[in-house]
Amino acid sequence: MMSTRSRTVVDELALRHLDAAYNLGRWLLGSEQDAADAVHDAYLRAARACDTYAGGNARAWWLAIVRNCCLARLAVRNKDTRNVAIDDDPAAAERWLPHTGAEEIEENLDSSKRTQQIDAQLQKLPVVYREVIVLRELEELSYREIADVLETPIGTVMSRLARGRALLHKALTGDGTTEATHGL
């Protein structure tokens, strides 16, 4: 009885938060196929590990599994391509920041230029900042929930969020191609 019920809970959970899971995967991995595969992995893992789920915040528990599956894929990929690794050092992020690619993006795209630009800037953020921004601003998770997904203290969530926002703000306003026209 119990196993069927808990399994149904996991199924329901995965399907209800499938968009959130996929969105996180897509932003972490940057590829549709990889994101879909990572979410599928995560679902299988969640179904096997449903007994670790009792009592926790369901969405955070599920997204934590998704994130771990994504990071595992990223690690494999980084080994192959010598990508810019997950980087916790703000100074390194600063050096990386100078706005390469802004021009090409502008030329190539006549429609939804702004969307493309923001996507590009967000995608260029180091993963540690990108993931908190996606979870907070796009998925609207609370600090506590993000801390549960990342399995880190709330203080770390706050500092990464602040750093990520500052980098994005700089990237979005600093290159002069767009003016920040939004106010409160």
Next chain:
Amino acid sequence: MDCKTASDLLPLYFDGELDRATSREFEAHLDACAECRNALVELDTVRQALRNDAARHRAPEALRSRIENAVTAPLATRSPRPRSTWMALAASWVLAFVAGGISLAAWNHGSGSGGEETQLTRDLFASHWRSLVAASPIDVVSTDQHTVKPWFAGKIAVSPTVRDYAEQGYALIGGRIDYVGTERVPVLVYRHGKHLIDVFVLPPAAPSTSAIPVRQQGYVLEGASVGGQAAAIVSDMDEAELTRFQALLNASGGGD
């Protein structure tokens, strides 16, 4: 509030993580400080850009149907392992029901791991004491069980049975969520005279504490059952008051 404090609180205010009183203090500072207002506008610029313009990728239909197909597949082909664990858990739950109250039986399953026992006890006491020194021991302030239960429903997987016992002298004053080990558990907060009572509704997989009641520095930890779930009461009430409250909780029965 000075500017230094305000700038520390700014992201918390912006993300809706401040309590109401501090928010009001912050807003008073905001009225007087252009610098902090600008910082807030800056945060909002980034948020608006992201929410209006960044892609929120929707799961492709192919992925959805992949998972839906896996869902309809028989359990045995997918996860042969957890069945026994769950059977054991289910058994301990049945025991809890049979015991009908003090779920000592459920708590005892798999005891003997001495370290874990004391860890659970320590967590429960620590949580209670922390709540006593905090500005407010509760996250949702309400004497209405119909407010407290839905508040939990939005935050944890299993929302506990919430009953008010004001007529019997144990008034529900709210609830909060706290960690026991790595688990987030709902805590129901009651008041009896000047005593504050925490009722931790434990997850079925919680480690056992064999020797209850436990006494520490004038506080008592006692077992109970809330709507069929194992629970722990922590308070500084005397024994008679505690026993009466425990009986009320145990009588709450399954479901609600």
